[in-house]
Amino acid sequence: MSTILVTGGTGYIGSHTCVELIKAGYDVVVLDNLYNSSEAVLDRIEMISGTKPKFYKTDILDKQGLKKVFDENKIDAVIHFAGYKAVGESVQIPLTYYENNISGSVNLYEAMAAAGCKTLVFSSSATVYGSPKSVPIREDFPTSTTNPYGSTKLMNEHILADVCVSDPEWSVLLLRYFNPIGAHQSGLIGEVPNGIPNNLVPYIARVANGTLEYLRVWGNDYPTVDGTGVRDYIHVVDLALGHIKAVEYAMNHKGAEYINLGTGNGYSVLEVLHAYEKACGRKLAYKIMDRRPGDIATCYADTEKAAKLLGWKAKYNIDDMCRDSWNFTLKNPDGIK
Ligand code: NAD
Ligand code: UD1
Numbered sequence: 654m655s656t657i658l659v660t661g662g663t664g665y666i667g668s669h670t671c672v673e674l675i676k677a678g679y680d681v682v683v684l685d686n687l688y689n690s691s692e693a694v695l696d697r698i699e700m701i702s703g704t705k706p707k708f709y710k711t712d713i714l715d716k717q718g719l720k721k722v723f724d725e726n727k728i729d730a731v732i733h734f735a736g737y738k739a740v741g742e743s744v745q746i747p748l749t750y751y752e753n754n755i756s757g758s759v760n761l762y763e764a765m766a767a768a769g770c771k772t773l774v775f776s777s778s779a780t781v782y783g784s785p786k787s788v789p790i791r792e793d794f795p796t797s798t799t800n801p802y803g804s805t806k807l808m809n810e811h812i813l814a815d816v817c818v819s820d821p822e823w824s825v826l827l828l829r830y831f832n833p834i835g836a837h838q839s840g841l842i843g844e845v846p847n848g849i850p851n852n853l854v855p856y857i858a859r860v861a862n863g864t865l866e867y868l869r870v871w872g873n874d875y876p877t878v879d880g881t882g883v884r885d886y887i888h889v890v891d892l893a894l895g896h897i898k899a900v901e902y903a904m905n906h907k908g909a910e911y912i913n914l915g916t917g918n919g920y921s922v923l924e925v926l927h928a929y930e931k932a933c934g935r936k937l938a939y940k941i942m943d944r945r946p947g948d949i950a951t952c953y954a955d956t957e958k959a960a961k962l963l964g965w966k967a968k969y970n971i972d973d974m975c976r977d978s979w980n981f982t983l984k985n986p987d988g989i990k
Pocket of ligand 2 (some may be wrong): 739740741778779782803830831832833851854856867868870871872881882883884922932945946947948
């Protein structure tokens, strides 16, 4: 069976993807510097899947460390999750973001090329669509970014497109995620945000468990169903399953492809809050605040390309996502240790 290197494999999306890779019969090697995750995640992956992936505590900025991973393993394909992801922070410390997300990624691609491994799945983001003119958003819509984090995603897309032009042996899938939320149904792995969360569902989870008092709703004067922002929330397990299909596709086709991973459905902030109330069984407080700078009104995916190329479609709904988020929150009050 093929061996897949998962960078950022102890992180939120990476850990769920490792579980699904192992279930699909792949050998998994995880590389992570544990900047935003814990080694205990590997035990959780084993508890769910029956296999503990081989682990390298390595930084993608460390070229020798990368070489060692490729020297010691015959890697057939790489899924590259490792990176920094906080939009606000990227505005404060852009160079740190460019160094980690661009220089680190280029190191990885160089190590892959040197080892003759030219099959890659890259974590991009719907943030590369900037302020889309219409919804649903198709992959051929124009791209632009409004913050350094988004720029690192778009630059990686450009770098990888250039690599594919320069060498037709490369196969690269650029997956543009919409808003991943939820957790594994077991409650053993999920998202553990650092500090006070910026993203909606991790914040609501803290209101639900009483560590935060109320949700601040960033604006209710958008042209949407109830005036609050609309997003395409996708269950992290669906997203992980999308990666299995993406790896299979990449191993059988050459060149670069851009693919949205979303559900195609949009939910407003208040609709998500109400779904979470159902999941946790009580009313949750909220206050309407001013709009958050940089936010857009509505964002959801056109999912046809993923269905056609990968044969993949999300199957979990917003109630499933909130139920699994709440289950994980209840079971892991101190995160994953
Ligand atoms: P995460 O922070 O949970 O996982 C990222 C992992 O990468 C962490 O375990 C961290 O320790 C590791 N890492 C960071 N820098 C590293 C380095 N230099 N060397 C080695 N390891 C390093 O984040 P996530 O939510 O699982 O996101 C995974 C990827 O998906 C990221 O690239 C992110 O930008 C992208 N993405 C995430 C979202 C989202 O909402 N979560 C949306 C779109 C795209
Ligand atoms: C944000 C990032 C985006 C990144 C994505 C996934 C910004 C501007 N965009 O997207 O680049 O790819 O996360 O990590 O930061 N909301 C509230 N109160 C809150 C939090 C959020 O009302 O406390 C609202 C927002 O205004 C938005 C929706 O909930 O309408 C979703 O917000 P969020 O979870 O932060 O995701 P995005 O803004 O879509």
